Amino acid sequence: MNGKQTRPMTVGELSQRTGVTVKTLREYTDLGLIYTLGRSPANYRLFTADALWCVRWIGELRGLGLTVAEIHELTTTYLEHTGRPFGPALAERLEAARERLRARIAAAEQTLNRIDTFEKTHRAELADAGGSAACWADDPRGCGVRS
Template identity: 65%
Template sequence: MSVKALREYTDLGLIYTLGRSPANYRLYDTDALWCVRLIGELRGLGLTVAEIRELTAGWADGAGQPVGSHLAALLSRSRERVRQRIAAQQQILDRIEKFETEHEAHLAEGDLCWAGDPRGCDLRA
């Protein structure tokens, strides 16, 4: 994990330091290491830092819904975001394939002019 990320997570209250070293470095204990691993895993599952803060705030309060059901809801939200990104990327793939099909001959020849190209493609045809 980058130093920048450690600072951000510390500043957001996601991990805690033991203080500072004589050289003014932040000091972390094994609990902080566990939190860093958990944050990394949750980020790897697509949760945002804001969602992780939301999850940890609910756990730290002891109030509200249990962490498990809250995490399940956040994972569901993350899954939907991933599906939306996949759908958007699929649309791009579809447009690439359509473009390649429509311009197959020009792509094979290595010369592709756009309709109405102001640089004189019409003259080269």
């Protein structure tokens, strides 16, 4: 930091300054992703300004598609000084996030194709403003009619 000591923040203050919910900050703290100074006499969790950086870094990684579990794994590996460099481990997690995103995009494209096919197949029914067209569901009893 800049050498200037600031007063500790409560979890509520950290939430206000970062825009991250108190519940999420507690989860991050419980996972060891953010360290506390301990607790106040009123039993509030207390954080230094370093927590701001941690929360922003977690947000950056989440924004890149990493899961909280992956961030926890990276942090644990780094803190345990396993000798494994952080950069390659992060690169692996980013590739995994990239693959998950590609899979979601492919699934979304399949859904778009099904919508296109459905609309082409049922163009007349979809355009019938009078509602007199037969139901496009293959139900001989009609739409929603129970016999």
